[in-house]
Amino acid sequence: MEAVNREIIARMASDVSLIPELASHLIAAGGKRIRPLLTLGAARLCGYQGSYDVLLATCVEFIHTATLLHDDVVDESDRRRGNATANVLWGNQPSVLVGDFLFTRAFQLMVETGSLEVLRILAGASSEIAEGEVLQLVIANDMNSLESDYLKVIKAKTAALFAAACRVGAVIADRPMAEAQSLDDYGHNLGIAFQLVDDALDYASDGETLGKNTGDDFREGKITLPVLLAYSKGSEAERTFWRRVIERPEEQTPEDWAQALAYMERHGAIQETMARARLYGQKARQALAPFATGAMRDALAEAVDFAVERAR
């Protein structure tokens, strides 16, 4: 990961100094770096010995960072990873454009691997992410959204890049299609589990857990599984509450947040969300079965535990 960190710094360089300034604000703040770790882990598991794993890990982190920059503009977020967001510090304009820069730089890095298959996988994942983000916007503030819509969103906006980050590890190691598919399945299920936990943690009771604001999803009227579960199990009065706070979040009162948490508690919405996350986590672990046991496979299995059991 040290090599990845060096590569990240080196590759976001530009004569236009605002670009590395703004990008490094977000990248230096750390975050979990789980996606680049997956690429390194998958490549290692496949016995890869070259240096493209570091390049692709960088590339995956750039794609992720670009989506965060655009997300924060789209969501008008003011905190991320415990810091003020780039859109607050520099404005929306450079956030959008530096996001574009990182995106395009990621594609330049992929070209360096000389692998069209790598480009096919990561261009596909990037396109899916954008599609998922638009769908998320479309279903926001709509309590008629289905659980299947929500699943579609998180598969596209999160699981697609997790899956791709893992799959390219097998591709650069020149492993057979079946291994690439197993790593894809691992990443896909891990990504779903990860996002389910993220969405559960947004209804956690204190704001320090993720370095981002707890209650953000609620205040934006985002449709996430905890809300859908509380709604489907709620009384008529509760459903009226959810319709009001989610469909017209601008009318939320300061008491609504505590009320929402109480309703979720009553119906075990957070617990059930976590239980679902554990199921996907199990699927992720099972996808590792075809690989030889050893330290690397253990590490990837532990990544699942980390994703599912973190915080709270």
Added chain:
Amino acid sequence: MEAVNREIIARMASDVSLIPELASHLIAAGGKRIRPLLTLGAARLCGYQGSYDVLLATCVEFIHTATLLHDDVVDESDRRRGNATANVLWGNQPSVLVGDFLFTRAFQLMVETGSLEVLRILAGASSEIAEGEVLQLVIANDMNSLESDYLKVIKAKTAALFAAACRVGAVIADRPMAEAQSLDDYGHNLGIAFQLVDDALDYASDGETLGKNTGDDFREGKITLPVLLAYSKGSEAERTFWRRVIERPEEQTPEDWAQALAYMERHGAIQETMARARLYGQKARQALAPFATGAMRDALAEAVDFAVERAR
């Protein structure tokens, strides 16, 4: 171009209906389609017979459309191609995300050509565009900006994609490096000429010329060549005027626009900008010299006339 139009419609399809809706609003509005025309023209000039020219023309138009969507958000524009902008009709959020979608879709199309060289060229151009847009933002509202900064901006934000759109025509036709470079030079110089004219037209006296608002650059305090020329040739009083209106555009009064036009008229700033455009246009035409004379070379030479002599 009919094949390109069909391909554009087919390739912006998505299950998330907001994506084609929003994208087609901008794409259907037309615009000059000069970039895809360049790709088709360059490929034809190189004797290309396959179908990747249509694919790459689509891809180039997608990249361009993505940058327009993001530009309109960044500039808070309300009109484009004679219509309300997507950010006004649907809001900033989907405009940013559908822009991302078109960007990533463009890279998926490139992968289909199976040419890493095509990907290298267009990823490089895309990255340059983003860099140029950030630089443009950095020098905006700063009357200390140099003409060389301005040139750097338009080379990156406009000429890079013109050059790449032409160059890939030679690449898919498998022509020698020298021909690819000549087409690159042609596109590069044409792009600079095109942007110079665009920036001159923004100070034209009526708003119908481009289907976009005349005076936009002025109201945003953008640094363009007409402003730099009027400033450098202006009296002390005029310089004070330019500093005020460009550095603090929010303080502009309704009379400032007419005053700006008068100062430009006095120093021939628009005429000189157009003269420079013609010089780059000439360089573009010269770059075509290595190619055999014929209908296709004539068409590309005429594209220069169109770019330089349009409107007014």
